[in-house]
Amino acid sequence: MTASGIGWYGVALAIIGGALRVSTPYLFVSLGEVLTEKSGRVNLGLEGILLMGAMTGFAVGSLSGSPWLGVLAAGGAGALLGLLHAGICNLPRVNDIAVGIALFLFGMGLAFYLGKPFIAPRAAMLPALQLGAWSNEPAVRAALEISPLFLIGIALAIALRWGLANTRWGLVLRMAGESADAARALGYSVNAIRTLATMCGGFLGGIGGAFLSLYYPGNWNEGLSSGQGLMAIALVIFARWNPLRCLWASLLFGGASALGPALQTVGVTSGYYLYSAAPYVLTLALLVYSSSTRHTLAGAPSELSISR
Amino acid sequence: MNDIVQPPPCVEVRDLSKRFGSVQALCDASVRFAPGRVHALLGENGAGKSTLVKCIMGYYRADSGMIRVDGVAQAIRSPQQSRALGLGMVYQHFTLVSQMSVAENLVLGRARIPARIDWKAEHRALTEFMRTMPFRLDPARRVASLSAGEKQKLEILKQLYLGRRFLVLDEPTSVLTPDEADQVLSEMRALAERGTLTVVLITHKFREVMRFAQDVTVMRGGRILATAEAASTSIDELARRMFGQATVTTAANEARAGVPAGAYCEVRDLGAHGDRGTLAVVDTSFAVRSGEILAIAGVSGNGQKELVEVLAGQRDAADGAILVAGHAYRRTRSQMQRYGVFVLTEEPLANDCVRSLSVMANLALRRYDRPPIAWHGWVRRRVLRRWAEELIARYRIRTSSPLARIDSLSGGNVQRTVLARELSEDLRLLILQNPCFGLDAAAAAEIHAQIAKARDRGVAVLLVSEDLDEVLELADRIVVMSGGRIVHEVGRAQADRYELGRHMTRTSEAEAA
Missing domain, CATH: 3.40.50.300 (P-loop containing nucleotide triphosphate hydrolases)
Structure with missing residues (x-):
């Protein structure tokens, strides 16, 4: 067999481990986007928010020495960018898609500019939970090394799923996304609801970024996000705007991202870049699969500019 | 929430007037909606029916005149205020959220939604509430799956659920079949007779007035022409008042x-x-x-x-x-x-016209590429203009100029424009x-x-x-x-x-x- 000792079993284990590790940013970003889109707006700027979050988290983490402070700061930076998106979209006749693309480029540029001094140093990393301590097998232990942020993400997915259905906030948020007229007729400010939802979405997107720079891969460079913020938007469509399905979809994307490194452990190195492209191929395949020329997507909030 | 014993409010308006720019939409209107009765407001489009009720509901502020609810003069400045007084309106176009359930739609209308919603208790309370109502709907059904008639019923249920005892129904039967319309209206009449409800029925259908209303008020050109008991009048008399002297003939x-x-x-x-x-x-x-x-x-x-x-x-x-x-x-x-083959679809402004183009260009959409308008691939603007002006005159399209944008026209004139284009030789x-x-x-x-x-x-x-x-x-x-x-x-x-x-x-x- 191969150097890893446990062979193809090890590949599966590495993919599972990769899924648990890599899925966290997908999860946070897609949960944030679900929140935003349920209120009736699309925020395409999440890639920019993700990068800003990663940079801010890393900078604050390395300057203060506390990674958790970095996570909070990353969320704050994301919320601020969300506020910017919402504030522009609140103006009459502004297209949220165009603003999102502008925000994506703006966030990216700003993160690269402000983050230049932090490319070399290392910051204090977020701790990991050793859930594989019972096993003697190093591969199992590596796979089950889990970030507390991942667990928070799972809890958040469940809480969001429940909250959208069973709380006043959830109900009003969904109404703003399904029928702005009905919301206005009942005296709610649709713009205020959407602003809050976009800010919360930005906050979660920022935290997703902090995970990248403070846990895995755990440094700050300009190629850090590799399009994960954009893929998360496709993931939301695939998950049909359901927070729990976002969790499964994130794991799927995480697993796909881990395919290349996992195969490398058993010595398959020839198509490394090909396997690394797996998440992008998966994105395309899922979008083709979930699209139809004949009908609009089930579950899509009616006020979304893409479903009108 | 459902104290049936309390009588519904009595609404009275005195000398209400409202002007929009140069149009006097409502002129010295006085009418009393007696509690526990079905009162029809009869008139053509533009007769002032909607303006009158929208002043009562707080969507418009009247220029002069007064509104009394239960004998007390009220300055109603917003829809929220009229809601607080127990006045409710069911619109022609539905205000329901179609991707949500019946229960969610009802709970959303409440002034106070609990921070955490106990759906089990809400469903129980709603089923209990439905039991006292003339029509019932399953609270768990999604609104999108309801028929037009059921949606109309849900709109009415919503108003009753929210404790409104004075209900304005704006052309409620325009989307219903005759059977559904009869059912909804007779239930409303029954509720009124039990003393639960005052109903104002905006309509232009004589049949509904004669069958379901107790009082009828005829409006034309922003004025109230007459108020009478429905039993003491006839369709001919109402028609004469509603259309004035001109009779409507049809060639069909x-x-x-x-x-x-x-x-x-x-x-x-x-x-x-x-x-x-x-x-x-x-x-x-x-x-x-x-x-x-x-x-x-x-x-x-x-x-x-x-x-x-x-x-x-x-x-x-x-x-x-x-x-x-x-x-x-x-x-x-x-x-x-x-x-x-020529087509006039629903909503012609959206489906048959290019909004940002002129009336003339929209008229030419079927013909611009054929002679006499086209000449070797060129559009002859003078020929086109003359041709368009002729159509505008023949179909009596009211527009400031052939070059005015089509979306500046009223709905009827857009319809005539498309018809003029489609009814070609x-x-x-x-x-x-x-x-x-x-x-x-x-x-x-x-x-x-x-x-x-x-x-x-x-x-x-x-x-x-x-x-x-x-x-x-x-x-x-x-x-x-x-x-x-x-x-x-x-x-x-x-x-x-x-x-x-x-x-x-x-x-x-x-x-x-």
């Missing part, structure tokens, strides 16, 4: 020669998908002959929109065939011109969907006359309409569409309003059972 019912044989347009086993991916049109077959009007009657949302879109070339057919003049009809521009097949939706009686009569004239000169007309009065007035043959299928066919002579209505709801009842 004039005698004409027998229907020629041979189908000009034939639709065979047509199927089409709706926007949500389900089959909206199923195995639909019918034929339209030259010189006849075939009407497709049905409650909206039963596949008519998709059918017309397929015929107009805006939607692909899933299966089946369309034949025009015996040839497979592929809905290309050249075929439309060769076979003389080479017209041989005319497809119409709700051609008079939202027009007043005079404009509707004029358009009906145009349609009848086209039929009389040998055009095959397919009229898709939700308005049974229109169908019964114009059609030579009537088919009923329900659940995407043709479920009934009848000649005009044998057609009966209630029989048609029952066929219109047949499938939806079968699904509910």
Whole structure:
């Protein structure tokens, strides 16, 4: 067999481990986007928010020495960018898609500019939970090394799923996304609801970024996000705007991202870049699969500019 | 929430006036809506009915005059204020959130929604509430799955659930079948007679006034002409007051020669998908002959929109065939011109016009590429202008200039513009969907006359309409569409309003059972 000792079993284990590790940013970003889109707006700027979050988290983490402070700061930076998106979209006749693309480029540029001094140093990393301590097998232990942020993400997915259905906030948020007229007729400010939802979405997107720079891969460079913020938007469509399905979809994307490194452990190195492209191929395949020329997507909030 | 014992509010207006720019929409209107009665407001479009009730509901502020609720003068400045006084309004277009359940829609309307909603308790409370109501709906059903009649009932239930005891119904029966309309209105009457409710019924249908209202107020040109007890007046008297001296004539019912044989347009086993991916049109077959009007009657949302879109070339057919003049009809521009196929769809401003173009350009859309307007690939603007001005005059399109943008025109004038374009000389097949939706009686009569004239000169007309009065007035043959299928066919002579209505709801009842 191969150097890893446990062979193809090890590949599966590495993919599972990769899924648990890599899925966290997908999860946070897609949960944030679900929140935003349920209120009736699309925020395409999440890639920019993700990068800003990663940079801010890393900078604050390395300057203060506390990674958790970095996570909070990353969320704050994301919320601020969300506020910017919402504030522009609140103006009459502004297209949220165009603003999102502008925000994506703006966030990216700003993160690269402000983050230049932090490319070399290392910051204090977020701790990991050793859930594989019972096993003697190093591969199992590596796979089950889990970030507390991942667990928070799972809890958040469940809480969001429940909250959208069973709380006043959830109900009003969904109404703003399904029928702005009905919301206005009942005296709610649709713009205020959407602003809050976009800010919360930005906050979660920022935290997703902090995970990248403070846990895995755990440094700050300009190629850090590799399009994960954009893929998360496709993931939301695939998950049909359901927070729990976002969790499964994130794991799927995480697993796909881990395919290349996992195969490398058993010595398959020839198509490394090909396997690394797996998440992008998966994105395309899922979008083709979930699209139809004949009908609009089930579950899509009616006020979304893409479903009108 | 449901203290039935308390009498409903008594609303009275005195000398209410409202002006919009140069238009006096409401002029010294005084009327008293007695508690526990059904009061009809009768009048044509633009008669001031909506302005009057919107002043009461706080959407508009009257320029002068006074509103009293239970004898106390109230300055109602916002809809929230009128709601607090127990006044509620059910609109023509629904304000429900269609992707949510009945229960969610009801709870959303409440002034105070609990931070955490206990759905089990809410469902129990709603079922309890429904038990005291004349009509019931399953709280767990999604609004999107309700029929138009059920949605109307839900709108009314919502107002009652929120404790409103003075209800304005704005043209409540425009989307209902005759049976549904009778049911809803008689339940409202029963609630009023029990002393639970005061109902103001905005309508232009005499039949509803005579059957369900106790009081009737006739409006014209922003003024209240008369208020009377419905029992002490007659349809003739009301009609005379509503239309003034001019009588509305229609050319549609004039005698004409027998229907020629041979189908000009034939639709065979047509199927089409709706926007949500389900089959909206199923195995639909019918034929339209030259010189006849075939009407497709049905409650909206039963596949008519998709059918017309397929015929107009805006939607692909899933299966089946369309034949025009015996040839497979592929809905290309050249075929439309060769076979003389013209279409007026629902919402012409959105579906048949280019909003940002002028009236003249919109008139030319069918012809700009053919002589005399086109000359070796060039558009001759002077010829076009003269031609457009002639059409504008002939169809009495009210526009400031042929170069005015089409979306600056009123709904009736947009309709006339499209009709002027579509009723061209080479017209041989005319497809119409709700051609008079939202027009007043005079404009509707004029358009009906145009349609009848086209039929009389040998055009095959397919009229898709939700308005049974229109169908019964114009059609030579009537088919009923329900659940995407043709479920009934009848000649005009044998057609009966209630029989048609029952066929219109047949499938939806079968699904509910």
